[in-house]
Amino acid sequence: MTVLGLHHVGHVVRDMSKAVERYGMLGFTLPPAAYPVLPPTPGAPAEPFGVANTHAYFPGNFIELVTLVGGEATGRMPVDARPIPLRVPDDRLPAIVAAIRDTTANMAACLNRFEGMHILMLDTDDVGSDAERLAAEGVGHGGVHAVQRPVETPQGTRMEPVRFLEIDGTAPGSVAEGRVGLAENAASEPGAHPNGxxxxxxxxxxxxxxxxxxxxxxxxxxxxxxxxxxxxxxxxxxxxxxxxxxxxxxxxxxxxxxxxxxxxxxxxxxxxxxxxxxxxxxxxxxxxxxxxxxxxxxxxxxxxxxxxxxxxxx
Missing domain, CATH: 3.10.180.10 (2,3-Dihydroxybiphenyl 1,2-Dioxygenase, domain 1)
Incomplete structure (x- = not known):
């Protein structure tokens, strides 16, 4: 068995400021929310775009808070939010913008259902083997992808590689209950959470x-x-x-x-x-x-x- 546990769950919220305040009141420690910043077209000024997030980190997994950014957003940006510039070559910008819009549309559909938990990523030690196993079981998925995710450390933010796949059901990258998939490498610097x-x-x-x-x-x-x-x-x-x-x-x-x-x-x-x-x-x-x-x-x-x-x- 390569599925070990929970990599993370994702709580999709309408207002990141309100969510960070609520989680803080419940005793979770979260770093300032990261807001991606990207020019929508070549030469245009960079602007918040896509989805923003922050995390309550534990030694082997985390809780993610996710919200929409830009035109779909309904809440205000936290005053301590971290803008994360996305540097993309002009010739690749249209494809990246389209991919981010697809992700944003997915999250918007989740919020249209209800504000709450819509993401479950399972922890695995070999996502490649799981991709083959799922395909053999007739489970559709979008293949294995490799990305970098920010991890907070006492020395600052570092980028960690992560490989993941998303299961396809009602639509690419989603099933009826939301976004479900498998991911490797949930290593992170755990927060000191006052709630224990x-x-x-x-x-x-x-x-x-x-x-x-x-x-x-x-x-x-x-x-x-x-x-x-x-x-x-x-x-x-x-x-x-x-x-x-x-x-x-x-x-x-x-x-x-x-x-x-x-x-x-x-x-x-x-x-x-x-x-x-x-x-x-x-x-x-x-x-x-x-x-x-x-x-x-x-x-x-x-x-x-x-x-x-x-x-x-x-």
Missing amino acids: AVGLVECVLCVDDAQMPETEARYSRYLGIAARSEGAARVFDLRDAAVTLVGASDLGSLLPGERAPALPGFVAYTVATRDADATERFLRDRGVALGRTAKGEIFVPADAALGVAIVFRG
């Missing part, structure tokens, strides 16, 4: 009850393993994390009070903490409304966390 969070360990996908068998079969092909039963849920156990599927009628038994904003949809993710009691005290001291899962773990409801429930596991 130390890693990303689970994501929860909610589907129409009638679609549970098809979705389970689909994720079994993505992950290369079978699921097990846990109450009403179906759980794929990876080495370092889990992907949990639950039918809409059973979501309340897993996360009391929660409802899926759209189906299928990612409704929650779980982070491990050093000390669950300390995390609960920290959040309650900040006046954060908390629920409790069927397992007894605390969680921040989706309506208090911009569309996705956040579970804290000790």
Whole structure:
């Protein structure tokens, strides 16, 4: 098995300033958001363009906050945002602009469904082998791509290579629930999070009850393993994390009070903490409304966390 755990989840938000403030209130440490800057045509002034992001880093994975930039954006740019100039030769600029517009359209479609979690990237140690395995299973994907991503270190930002693929379903690079794929190299400098969070360990996908068998079969092909039963849920156990599927009628038994904003949809993710009691005290001291899962773990409801429930596991 090459799928090891969760590389990252992506929380797509309308207003980056509001999202950074909310995550800070919940005790996550994030660097200033990176905003790409690019001339839309040769010789034109550079302007914010595409999508912007920031991350809550853990030792082996991260949470990504993503927002739209430019004409599709609805929120303001944070005052400490980092402009990231994209230097592209004039002859390649039209193709790059078109590719960025495709990505932006994908994220805009996600926001049109709901503000919340729309991205799941699975961690693998060999994305090339997984590409071959997926193709053999009849799973369409866009092939393996290599890019550079910024990683924050005490010495400043460095660019790290990452290889990834995106699974094709309802459209290139997307499936019904959003953007799902596999990626290598989630190495990063972990943040010191006041809430005690130390890693990303689970994501929860909610589907129409009638679609549970098809979705389970689909994720079994993505992950290369079978699921097990846990109450009403179906759980794929990876080495370092889990992907949990639950039918809409059973979501309340897993996360009391929660409802899926759209189906299928990612409704929650779980982070491990050093000390669950300390995390609960920290959040309650900040006046954060908390629920409790069927397992007894605390969680921040989706309506208090911009569309996705956040579970804290000790």
